[in-house]
Amino acid sequence: MSWLGSLAIYIALYVAIVGIALGAVAAITQSRRFLHAARFATYTVFGSITVASVVLVHAFLTHDFSIKYVAGFSDHTMPTFYLLGAFWGGQAGSLLFWIWKVVLFTAICVYVNRRSYQDFMPWVMSVCMTVTAALLLILVFGSNPFEGYQLIDDPTVGQGLNPLLQTPKMILHPPALLTGMASMTIPFAFAIAALLSGNLSNTWVKAARTWILIPWLFLTVGNILGGMWAYEELGWGGYWAWDPVENASFLPWLTATALIHSLLIQERRGMLKRWNVGLMIATFLLTLFGTYITRSGLIESVHSFAQSEIGPYFLTLLITFAVSSIALFIWRWKDLKADQRLDSPVSREAAFIFNNWMFLSMTAVVLFGTLWPRIREALTGSEIAMGPQWFNRWMIPMGLLLLLMMGVGTIIAWRKANWKNFQRNFVIPIAASIVLTPLSLVAYWFGRGQHLGVIPDEVQALYAITAILLCYFVGATIVQEFYRGMSARRRAHDESWTESFVRLCLKQKRRYGGYIVHLGIVFAFLAFAGNAMKIEKDISLKLGESVTIGDYTLTYNGLHDQHYRERIMYTATMPVERNGRHLFNMNPGRAVYHTTQEMPISEIDIRSTPMEDLYVALVNFDPSGETAAFKVFVGPFTWFFWFGGVILILGTLICLWPTRESIDSLRPGSSGLGRAAVFGMLTALTFSPIVIWTAESHTDWGSAARYSLISQAESEALPPPLPTSLEIGEHYAIDDEGV
Amino acid sequence: MTVVLLVVSIAFTLAMLVQILLPFSVSREEQLSFELLDEELRQIEILVNRKVALVQTLRDLEYDWETDKISEKDYQRFKRSCERQAVAIMRRLDAIHGGRDWQNDIDRAIDERVASNLFVSEESPSPELGESADDHDGTDDALVCANCATPLEDDDLFCGKCGTPVASAEDQDLPDERPPLSDFDPLTNTSSPSEITG
Structure with missing residues (x-):
């Protein structure tokens, strides 16, 4: 079957190149024949890449190890779930998946806009096909996923997927991020189409505002799931460690967020035209840059499993797109003159511009922190590390400023703010934050904080208190906006509070969806503030020994092991008590895979509540099981980070909520079913992180104990070389197993 | 399942491939029919989009004025400007509809x-x-x-x-x-x- 996959890729590449020409001719000559042909060229490329993708999935499911990629990333023991995940588990497959997403979104965009944006669509198709053809060239010449062995060399077993990737979140995290990066092609194509066609009115802004929310949503979901994976699998005790590859996906998220705000200013006031085109180009280039640094091995990272030899190809692609986009931008520079100027520095426009500068500054800091160690090493030969502390020193104050501007930008007047505006819009939020911050700090300290026994240092405390103060301020501005909007509706339409809330969100989706997104950010900042009270301990316990961390008492009750075909799972049992009362048992574990014995994987157990997370990782253990070392964290308010993520996604979905017209554009008369389908899919996507998180936190599925829940058939099928479990205190010579 | 998907995607690809060639392989008269550019539809689409954007802007303006985020003077000025543009668009739309120029x-x-x-x-x-x-x-x-x-x-x-x-x-x-x-x-x-x- 691999020949079919290769053939499909070659056809796709050929048709994509033809599609570029067809689109360009259609744009220049306004020929409908060429437009028709270009449109169907995009559909053909989509069909071809789908054929290639299905061939690869089929090869994984049927264990066709004659294909190198399948043999390299799967084996007979992997369940179907992970076999599907192996599709994007390696370099070539993830690139194929990326291309599939680019052509999928291109096909959707072309179909939905088959009767609109007539000036732009031929160019949009051309640009999208150019991106597709460039990526396909890398796929064909750099890393073909259908490359096979010589018949005689076919392996009979596969090497299996990297054990780190064998968690449910890793099946969702890479495709979400790849989707976000791939779909960024569409708004970029609209910007380039505007430059190429010379139609620099607000039309591209309108299209871009809709299409950029999709990559933004997927980048957000991808980053949150990535944070969850790091939190649960890597044993950092945190969800963000400023790892270079985390940064790589964070950079386009920052610029895309800035762009979403600045596009609003252009739409309303005709300002920032150059800024927006520049930011759009930068955002797209950052997605390519992120891919380059992840796959080239330029930067050392936890994502080193994604490295390959195609770095130079991506660098060429990045430089080509950068040079051509910037040249085009310079060519249209004069035509992109703003219609209006800033009237006053105390206005909403100014607040948005300031917030854009803050986003750009954060982007610059993250970019510098990511690249400087490598640049310095190349220049001087000396290695330096830019750790989380360096990033936090810059990012925390900038983040707090941004939070402040988020509140101010919501309520300040357009054009020029005056005293009346201040009185009406600022007084309540300021009063609320001044009153509620000390009250809640005192309540937390006496209710919970003092029992943790942590005294944060001055700087941490200052940041945490400022964050709480600003959270209240921004929260109050949002509540005030909703209250006023709902009151106005109730006066005008005689509606109930619930009805007016729903209708308000539906009537002004972008405005109120945006406010809900802001609310999600507020919850995330609450989680950041909680880090001031975080406890981190490395402990070593003997069998039966207890330790008290915060007010939790953890007792080590021994290890037991379970043997599976591909791994041995060592699981510790730790009852947790508070003030002598048993709360729950925790089961941190460590998995040793037969294929990668030098790299044991932590199976961290976390009990998560809104108040705090208790996080236990098994770091090491004595071969006899008599002693074991653990890493324990108590993280106040961490739960709010995930909760804020869900609120943020929910707000984005409200902004993206399909209108009757947009559903009709899919197929006339499909309103009810289409809406239900779109709504269903988006809701499932929104709540997937928190559902997974809650399920894993409160059941054995989140700890090493989940392996005992997996079908016993697998372990029963094995010959019994060893006892399947060790009783407490029973000695077990791990060395005998060669571990 | 994957085999069915494979067959469907191959059929889809081939059908789309035929569609690329279609405008160039038919008779000259049919080729010309492709070129009948519906300029009116294009104009209508542009105008309707602008009208929708203006209505949204007017709604936002109304809200901003009610919540003191914009001064009375600016509100009246923006509103008048938007209304003028909206009327001009609607006149052009009316002129296009059926080409009656009534x-x-x-x-x-x-x-x-x-x-x-x-x-x-x-x-x-x-x-x-x-x-x-x-x-x-x-x-x-x-x-x-x-x-x-x-x-x-x-x-x-x-x-x-x-x-x-x-x-x-x-x-x-x-x-x-x-x-x-x-x-x-x-x-x-x-x-x-x-x-x-x-």
């Missing part, structure tokens, strides 16, 4: 009525007098169907033979959207049809 017809008709009104006021002091004079003259034009020339009674609304509305004989040059003119003023009956509609 806006100009109305303007022209109004001008002529005003002119005829002046003329009547100068010539005959009271409309009632004019009306009775016309009746007295017994002009036959109004009593014959404009379509089939069948003689009509005074109180006929439609032609008994072909069904043509009697009024259409008077306003045959007017566009379909004529509510503003239908009961415009009693002078209608005082002048000949050609004087009214031009």
